[in-house]
Amino acid sequence: MGKYILEMNDISKEFSGVKALSNVNFKVEKGEIHCLVGENGAGKSTLMKVLSGVYPYGTYGGDIVFDGEVQQFKEINDSVKVGIGIIYQELALFPDLTVYENIFAGNEVKKGLFVDWNQTIVQAAKMLKKVKLDVKPETKIKELGVGKQQLVEIAKALSKDVRLLILDEPTAALNEDDSENLLELLRELKKQGISCIMISHKLKEVISIADKVTVLRDGKTICSLDASKGEVAENVIIKHMVGRDIEDIYPKHPERYIGETVCELINWSAYDVKLGRYVVKDVNLHVKKGEIIGIAGLMGSGRTELALSIFGNPKGYKLQGNLKIKGEPKVLKHTNNAIKEGIAYVTEDRKGDGLFLLQDIKNNISVAHLKGIATKGILNLNEEVKVGKEYKDSLLIKANSLEQSVAELSGGNQQKVSLGKWLFTGPEILILDEPTRGIDVGAKFEIYTIMNQLINEGMSIIMISSELGEVLGMSDRVYVMADGAIKGEMSVKEATQERIMELATQ
Structure with a gap:
């Protein structure tokens, strides 16, 4: 048996001629918690989508080796079959269905040709006990808080005999108690021999839980840090993430x-x-x-x-x-x-309430104050471009053009667009x-700097x-x-x- 459960060798991925990943190397040992960090747009989620089969074999370069065997995943189900489970930041649960229906959705417990609902409930209860979630299997998802829904997602992955669990920003929407409960569960899963990859911007959590930390920047592997060697420290991670020292995050x-x-x-x-x-x-x-x-x-x-x-x-x-x-x-x-x-209000839910994701940058910036780009009641599209460029430049929004859809931007740049939208209202x-x-920490620093500029004005x-x-x-x-x-x-x-x-x- 090899030392590594996962080896991703020289992984490259392009979108319309733009390299999102460039010869990335990433290895995870059996039974370890490995954190993947980097600024938004560094390639973390893209790498995990390659691993899970969202981006199928043939659309990327390099090799995925799982448990000693080269894999050619053509869809997500292929990675699930070998024991890889992925939980995204936006939970994929059905709110009007019960906990047990969600845990076994697409993986139903059957008796002959029919679903055995009694056995499904029994097995769901076992999974809930495994993740230390004290709710009845018959409870509807919409009745649970975000922290408990996150545990249901993990129970769902465990029901498929997962050996490598990937979590993308699992604590982003959780309070401190729920976050700590989740991290403690990951430590328990580690004791059971389950390997975990955790993507996170919360460096204090990374430092508290990681056996190793791999840093990506601009689609490239920058380094892997080993906690047992004392290499995992906040200032070290930040320096590798942003390519410079940030003496004070604030x-x-x-x-x-x-x-x-x-x-x-x-x-x-x-x-x-x-x-x-x-x-x-x-x-x-x-x-x-x-x-x-x-x-x-x-x-x-x-x-x-x-x-x-x-x-x-x-x-x-x-x-x-x-x-x-x-x-x-x-x-x-x-x-x-x-x-x-x-008064202006920048919502906490930029994707759900703050932005029109399928529209471009200039449309999103102008939408809250259309009178500001209108001449005699008619929208002036040239003025919209002018205003969009002004905020793109002043807020340092990184994008190919003003016509790029907001959905294609990193989280930090989406937040800047949301901020620009409301600043345009004056x-x-x-x-x-x-x-x-x-x-990420680099984008946070930029947001804080903008806040100080606004206050000074x-x-x-x-x-x-x-x-x-x-x-x-x-x-x-x-x-x-x-x-x-x-x-x-x-x-x-x-x-x-x-x-x-x-x-x-x-």
């Missing part, structure tokens, strides 16, 4: 002028009619000109609901309390009202909901973030939310991760 900003209060909430509450409960409770909050306030809290604490209630209330909450813009009471019944008052108050979720930013380092690294003041309410407010000099978590878990 760019320093000079002492800045904090002006008058531009937005204030007084005894602000939001009642969700569909849920039958308050999602925002008696919030008092203010933000000043030239200030970044961070809003921290666990998933479900009410942070996004608070942002939506300010931004024209698109969910139709029943609102109570007062909202003041520059000292004037305002009633914003629609997002258009919020935009007119100088806001004075910018709400950023998870501004760096799912983007007099804008005010409300930043919602689940990353405590980000909250502490970028904010002037911090509010902590739990159960829809503000549990504490402090200057960033007073704030610590421990203090924030103490308040967030009240």
Whole structure:
């Protein structure tokens, strides 16, 4: 038996003449957790799609050797048959079906020609126990949180006798507790002899769990680092990822002028009619000109609901309390009202709510403010190109052209397009909901730099973030939310991760 369960040798892949992978070499030992890192667009997901058969044999160069045998996967089912399972960042579950139906979808337990549903439920319960998920197999997927859905995906892979499990950004949408539970499960699977490849931008998680780390940059293998030799360290990984040292992930900003209060909430509450409960409770909050306030809290604490209630209330909450813009009471019944008052909201779900993925860059940037490119009520397409180029250049959006579809961009560049879309509306108050979720460390640094530039120009930013380092690294003041309410407010000099978590878990 060989030492490696997987060897990918000299893998190359092109798209329309552009090399996405160039002679990549990647090896995974049996029973190890191997993390694959790199900036967005480095080739990580492309490499895994080659491995899993999404890009079939013949469409790439090089060899895949799995458990000592050269493989020629022509579709995903071919890789599944030999024991390779892949779980993507966007979960592939059927929300209206039960847990057991999802676990065995396409791999049904049969008795003769018919599905044996009783045995399916029994086997599903065994898989759930294996991933330490305490839910009934009959539970519908839509009734579970994202963390539990992630475990169902893993149970689904284990039901197919997986020997190599690939996870693409598995903790991107999870809170800290769910993330740690998932990482602990991967450690358990390792003890059972299952090898894991984990793609992640969260370097602290990578450092905590990886036996080895391979870094890709610009479609090439840069290095493989061995944790047992003390080679896996955050500054080392970052240097290899971006090709330069980033002394501080959070760019320093000079002492800045904090002006008058531009937005204030007084005894602000939001009642969700569909849920039958308050999602925002008696919030008092203010933000000043030239200030970044961070809003921290666990998933479900009410942070996004608070942002939506300010931004024209698109969910139709029943609102109570007062909202003041520059000292004037305002009633914003629609997002258009919020935009007119100088408020913009960059959603946490850029793919689902923030962007039109099949449209090009210039269309996405102009869409929230079509009047800005119209002459006498008629869209001026030349002006749209001019505006698109302005934001492409100023935000350093990496793309072949303004006509490139947003779906083809990396996560970091998609986020810049989403940001450009709202900056074009000319806001004075910018709400950023998870501004760096799912983007690499290099792109994060660029987003942070843009935020500081906007603040220096007099804008005010409300930043919602689940990353405590980000909250502490970028904010002037911090509010902590739990159960829809503000549990504490402090200057960033007073704030610590421990203090924030103490308040967030009240």
